Amino acid sequence: MTNGDTTEPLLAAHQLVKAHGRTPALRGASVELRAGEILAVTGASGSGKSTLLHCLAGIVRPDGGSVTYAGQRLDRLPEKRLSELRRTDFGVVFQFGQLIPELTALDNVALPLMLAGAGRAEARARAAEWLERFGVLGQEDLRPGEMSGGQAQRAALARALVTGPKAVFADEPTGALDSLAGEQVMTALAHTAREAGTAVLLVTHDAQVAAYADREIQLRDGVVAPAEVTA
Amino acid sequence: MSSMSTRHILLGLLASGPSHGYDLKRRHDERFPQARPLAYGQVYTTLQRLVRDGLAEVEGTESDGGPERTAYRTTEEGTRELTRWAAQIAPPAPFVTNEIFAKVVVSILSGGDPAAYLRAQRAAHMARMRELTAVKTAPGADLATVLSADYALNHLDADLRWMTTTAARLTTLTAEVDAA
Numbered sequence: 247m248t249n250g251d252t253t254e255p256l257l258a259a260h261q262l263v264k265a266h267g268r269t270p271a272l273r274g275a276s277v278e279l280r281a282g283e284i285l286a287v288t289g290a291s292g293s294g295k296s297t298l299l300h301c302l303a304g305i306v307r308p309d310g311g312s313v314t315y316a317g318q319r320l321d322r323l324p325e326k327r328l329s330e331l332r333r334t335d336f337g338v339v340f341q342f343g344q345l346i347p348e349l350t351a352l353d354n355v356a357l358p359l360m361l362a363g364a365g366r367a368e369a370r371a372r373a374a375e376w377l378e379r380f381g382v383l384g385q386e387d388l389r390p391g392e393m394s395g396g397q398a399q400r401a402a403l404a405r406a407l408v409t410g411p412k413a414v415f416a417d418e419p420t421g422a423l424d425s426l427a428g429e430q431v432m433t434a435l436a437h438t439a440r441e442a443g444t445a446v447l448l449v450t451h452d453a454q455v456a457a458y459a460d461r462e463i464q465l466r467d468g469v470v471a472p473a474e475v476t477a
Numbered sequence: 478m479s480s481m482s483t484r485h486i487l488l489g490l491l492a493s494g495p496s497h498g499y500d501l502k503r504r505h506d507e508r509f510p511q512a513r514p515l516a517y518g519q520v521y522t523t524l525q526r527l528v529r530d531g532l533a534e535v536e537g538t539e540s541d542g543g544p545e546r547t548a549y550r551t552t553e554e555g556t557r558e559l560t561r562w563a564a565q566i567a568p569p570a571p572f573v574t575n576e577i578f579a580k581v582v583v584s585i586l587s588g589g590d591p592a593a594y595l596r597a598q599r600a601a602h603m604a605r606m607r608e609l610t611a612v613k614t615a616p617g618a619d620l621a622t623v624l625s626a627d628y629a630l631n632h633l634d635a636d637l638r639w640m641t642t643t644a645a646r647l648t649t650l651t652a653e654v655d656a657a
């Protein structure tokens with residue numbers, strides 16, 4: 247799909263269909279994501295970006311079509327295996343935050359490591375590194391209710407990346423950030439993708455953020471618009 | 478218009494001390510890394526006009542055994558003119574003229590396919606924005622490079638936002654016409 251690249255995609259969705267009640271959100275969307283690739287997903291509000299991200303990340307099961315991750319059909323995986331895989335291989339940043347309100351920023355980021363078996367001290371040390379990379383060190387003792395929107399967003403990104411996932415799904419991760427903070431976050435994210443080979447699905451309506459990606463797909467009414475050929 | 482800003486840019490470069498033409502060209506191209514490089518001929522004619530208008534004067538000529546090189550320095554009047562220009566507000570978009578805008582309007586008037594044009598232009602804009610982002614975030618990028626890439630990125634982004642809104646308006650209009 248991309249410049250004759252023949253390597254197997256890490257993640258491939260084929261002809262995804264999904265409705266929320268009677269509202270169609272995806273109507274045959276297909277997309278491929280390779281290891282180390284940053285893919286920007288843009289499109290109008292309501293075009294199905296978040297729904298696509300949720301289907302790819304195994305959070306929502308599609309009504310039709312397939313999602314294949316590293317050779318296995320995610321959409322057919324039993325719930326227990328699916329949540330295990332999400333924990334070990336995926337990192338997700340939701341469009342509307344979802345940090346745990348009772349925990350500090352540091353403990354929110356350290357939690358996924360501890361769930362994966364790391365000791366508390368080590369988990370907290372690594373969590374602090376990630377908070378620093380995203381420019382929110384110094385706010386590690388704040389709880390989500392005491393953080394600014396942009397601080398919470400960066401803590402959520404740190405939490406998604408701290409376990410070294412193979413794929414990160416980020417839904418508007420810079421929506422609450424000013425341009426310099428957004429640049430810092432995107433530079434760190436792009437660096438991680440390049441260095442660690444993490445695949446990143448990046449939903450954004452901001453073209454300057456999408457410009458950090460290797461390529462862009464646009465959703466229109468639940469389908470992927472055909473790619474334009476640039477002369 | 479562009480010769481006016483070249484005048485002031487050269488005056489600005491002369492503000493840090495006397496310089497000859499080649500040196501000014503080189504420093505210009507360093508300070509404005511993504512701009513079209515200044516032609517040496519343009520530097521030379523602009524310097525002569527600055528001298529004619531009393532804003533710069535000849536400092537001296539050296540040859541070093543090689544070809545003769547004339548060094549220029551700014552005058553008091555030149556310094557005043559530079560200060561005036563630097564503080565003067567640039568007129569905010571006094572005329573709305575732009576190639577993309579013109580193409581869309583002409584395409585609508587002539588029954589063309591503005592939506593297809595807008596999609597292709599968006600892809601080209603995004604490709605250029607990816608290039609500029611890579612330039613800006615490359616390790617060791619200097620401040621002049623970062624500032625000029627930022628400037629270009631923000632302007633391309635503004636184009637894109639207008640293009641996205643226009644594409645959506647066209648869809649709505651078409652839907653209304655189809656429904657009627």
Ligand SMILES: Nc1ncnc2c1ncn2[C@@H]1O[C@H](COP(=O)(O)OP(=O)(O)OP(=O)(O)O)[C@@H](O)[C@H]1O
Pocket residue numbers: 266267269270271289290291292293294295296297298341
């Ligand atoms: N939980 C839900 N219940 C009912 N309808 C939903 C739900 N989530 C999404 N939808 C609908 O599905 C469609 C796609 O929504 P989705 O959230 O995927 O869009 P989006 O592209 O992410 O939009 P935005 O840019 O506003 O975040 C919309 O029409 C929306 O109203």
Ligand SMILES: [Mg+2]
Pocket residue numbers: 295296297341417
């Ligand atoms: Mg959304």
